[in-house]
Amino acid sequence: MFRDSTTRSAGEVAADQAAAALPQGRPVKLRINGVSRKYGDAFALRPSDLDIEQGEFVTLLGPSGSGKTTLLMMIAGLVHPTSGEIWIDGRKATRQQPYERDVGMMFQSYALFPHMTVGENIAFPLKMRRASDAAIRTAVEDVLEQIKLPHIRNRFPSELSGGQQQRVALARSIVHRPSVVLMDEPLAALDKSLRAHMQLEIRQLQQQLGITVLYVTHDQEEAMTMSDRICLMNEARIEQVATPAELYFSPRTVFAAGFVGxxxxxxxxxxxxxxxxxxxxxxxxxxxxxxxxxxxxxxxxxxxxxxxxxxxxxxxxxxxxxxxxxxxxxxxxxxxxxxxxxxxxxxxxxxxxxxxxxxxxxxxxxxxxxxxxxxxxxxxxx
Ligand SMILES: Nc1ncnc2c1ncn2[C@@H]1O[C@H](COP(=O)(O)OP(=O)(O)O)[C@@H](O)[C@H]1O
Ligand SMILES: [Mg+2]
CATH class of the missing domain: 2.40.50.100 (RNA polymerase II/Efflux pump adaptor protein, barrel-sandwich hybrid domain)
Structure with missing residues (x-):
């Protein structure tokens, strides 16, 4: 790995290099730089690098236990990395609290709050960031329009269908216009046809609003359908990062060829x-x-x-x-x-x-x- 002779970290140097590269590409919204996590002697994630550009939809794909959730939780600030740096929108986030990070979350384990109305659920990330009541009202109304559910603000989650709940969770993850939205198997509990529908809906909304998404799934078809790029993971490491077509036609390893298609x-x-x-x-x-x-x-x-x-x-x-x-x-x-x-x-x-x-x-x-x-x-x- 490149080493700088000054006191600056490799991550800072890398961020400068990314900034210098801006005229050609889109800005880097998320940078994973040598990030790893150990539990005892075992790596949940070996030191890994990944850059995600503004407006990209990137999916972490891999079998159960390959380290996908661990990586997402570290980006969200819910798990501390053993090594490495995380950069969100050009700022070092490695040691920031979750609510200080410019991310949105749609996690299985982060379902809607049952005792709060839809409006209160969606407002939650804005409240955590101390937005004004007026700003919250406007933002919640806007995002309910975007998910095409303008009239459900005062309902409770138990009064919604599964698909509507997912859309509200999606709204909550984007309402504060985060730099990156993290989604961990958000559709895993839905039946097949609703899942296919929600895949398209999430993808359309992401493209329409230009949101940057890091998505997790173990379902290769879902990854192929939704992503600009797929980051294939296996045994706590990144196996290949490629477009769906590259991954399908030129899998770099036997594992990649066997896992996709x-x-x-x-x-x-x-x-x-x-x-x-x-x-x-x-x-x-x-x-x-x-x-x-x-x-x-x-x-x-x-x-x-x-x-x-x-x-x-x-x-x-x-x-x-x-x-x-x-x-x-x-x-x-x-x-x-x-x-x-x-x-x-x-x-x-x-x-x-x-x-x-x-x-x-x-x-x-x-x-x-x-x-x-x-x-x-x-x-x-x-
Ligand atoms: N809190 C934890 N304590 C110990 N081991 C863990 C913990 N969280 C995850 N792991 C281990 O790290 C590995 C990766 O887990 P995870 O990131 O959840 O995988 P995935 O999301 O790809 O299924 C697994 O072997 C898992 O058992
Ligand atoms: Mg997982």
């Missing part, structure tokens, strides 16, 4: 490499793919291919990579049809296609083919 995975050995490509020996012949990260001749590797990149054919087989196999079953799963194939050495593979009314389902002996650019090769250690 579906993948077929084969073991192999690297025969040779040529720039960004690798030739791999597998139990069913040689395959060429894109080398993701390090990998040298003779190294063990994993080959990953998305099911929709695989086509099954009994007639022509003219793909760049080909594997022979036998169809086990063909299933119409809705918009997508899935073909399960067993390779000659007994490995299970799946190919997906859009479901069509006409056309024969693949059966019997087939050849699965897929393109080099859709074939990802991960050397040992990735």
């Amino acid at each position: 579906e993948s077929n995975s084969f073991d192999g050995e690297i025969v040779s490499t040529d720039g960004a490509q690798a030739l791999v020996r597998t139990p069913f012949g040689q395959i060429t793919g894109r080398l993701m990260g390090a990998g040298s001749k003779g190294a063990r590797c994993k080959v990953m291919v998305r099911p929709e990149a695989v086509s099954c054919s009994s007639v022509d087989a003219s793909g760049q990579n080909m594997i022979a196999g036998e169809v086990l079953s063909h299933v119409i799963a809705g918009a997508i049809a899935r073909t399960y194939v067993r390779t000659r050495d007994g490995q299970a593979c799946v190919a997906t296609d859009l479901t069509r009314r006409t056309g024969d389902a693949p059966s019997g002996q087939v050849v699965m083919s897929f393109r080099i650019e859709d074939t990802l090769v991960y050397g040992d250690g990735s």
